[in-house]
Amino acid sequence: MIKIVLLGAGNVATHLYKAISATDNISVIQWYNRTLNNISLYKNEVNITDNLNELVDADLYIICVSDDAIETLSNNLPFEKRLVVHTSGSASLYDIDKKHYRGVFYPLQTFSKDVALDFTTVPICIETLRKQDFKLLKSVGEALGCQTYKVNPDQRPALHLAAVFVNNFTNQLYRVAHEITEHHGAEFDILKPLITETGKKVQDVSPYKAQTGPAKRNDKKTIKRHLKLLDNEHHEAIYKLMTSSIKKTHNGR
Template sequence: MTKIVLLGAGNVASHLYKAFKHCKNTNVVQWYNRSINSIKPFENEVNITDQLDQLIEADVYIVCVSDDAIETLTSALPFKDRLVVHTSGSASLYDIDKKLFRGVFYPLQTFSKSVNLDFTTVPICIETLRKQDYKLLQTLGENLGCKTYKVNPDQRPALHLAAVFVNNFTNQIYRIAHEITERHGAEFDILKPLITETARKIQDVSPYMAQTGPAKRNDKKTIKRHLKLLDNEHHEAIYKLMTSSIKKTHNGR
């Protein structure tokens, strides 16, 4: 049984707690947050605290705080030579205080507290300094039903950057599409099968091969009509930028 202490109470921590709670071979023995009110609803399920000097012994301490807070929090931990990992995609493993055994347990997924998530679909990227720590984190990920990946200090930030493109930027594109349909009295829901098929298609072919549309075929008339429909300068700029990027990729210009 792997004993876990969670540090922090944001989106990632909340989802990890729910996932670990249903694992047979893991036990969240304590949950720390500097604001006890955030974890107060769980006080009948798990030992909660807002005091670092009250942290109990565990096999791994999982830090789920903002990147800027990792160094400050870990340097304040009242022990040494215990495994402490953070869940960030971009922060360095070395942001964790050197008095500790350091690692990264990065679940590459989008997390919202109000949205349920099947953790078995979440890839876990692992980075450690010691082999035994990697094995422990790999087992932890497998207990969650996740596929685990050993990554290096260059690969993980690259994956996080790529994730921003495929998730955050894509979601903003969805938002713009929603504004466009609302502006013209059309139902955004009509686009949802297209959104689903776009994501499904790249399970079988590369994004390069999956690309379609007026920019790829250099359909100047359609592009001109689209730009005329856009009455928002910001949306027009994004359309032009994306069109130019697709043209450069597929037509060399």
């Protein structure tokens, strides 16, 4: 049994707590947060604390706090030479105080408090300095049913950046589509199967091959018609930039 102490109480911590609790080989033996409000709900299931001096012995300490708070929290941990990891895609492994064995356990997925998530669909990107730490983190990922990936300090920030494109920016395109359909009295719901199919296609085919539409075909008439229909300069700017991006990819200009 791998014994884990969780630190923090945001979306990642909460999803991780629930996922670990549902497994057999790994266990959250203590949950720390600065304030007890957010975790007091779980006080009958797990040892909770808001006092770092009460932290118990564990195989692994997982810090799930905002990037800016990682350094201070890891520095304030009242022990040394234990495996301490953070879950950030963006923060450096070296943000963790050097008195610890350091690592990153980055679940590359979108977490929302209200949306249930099947943790087995979460890829885990692992970065460590020592082989045995990688092995332990890999076991934790596997116990959760996740695919695990060894990444280096160059790859993880690139994956985090790319994730912003495929998640946040994509979601914003959905939002713009929502605004366009609403503005014209059409149902956004009609677009949902297309959204699903667009994501499904690139599971098997490269995004390059999957591309279709007026920009790829350089169908000037349709592009002109679309631009005429857009009466929001912000939407127009996105339309123009993405169209020119597709043209560049497919026609080299």
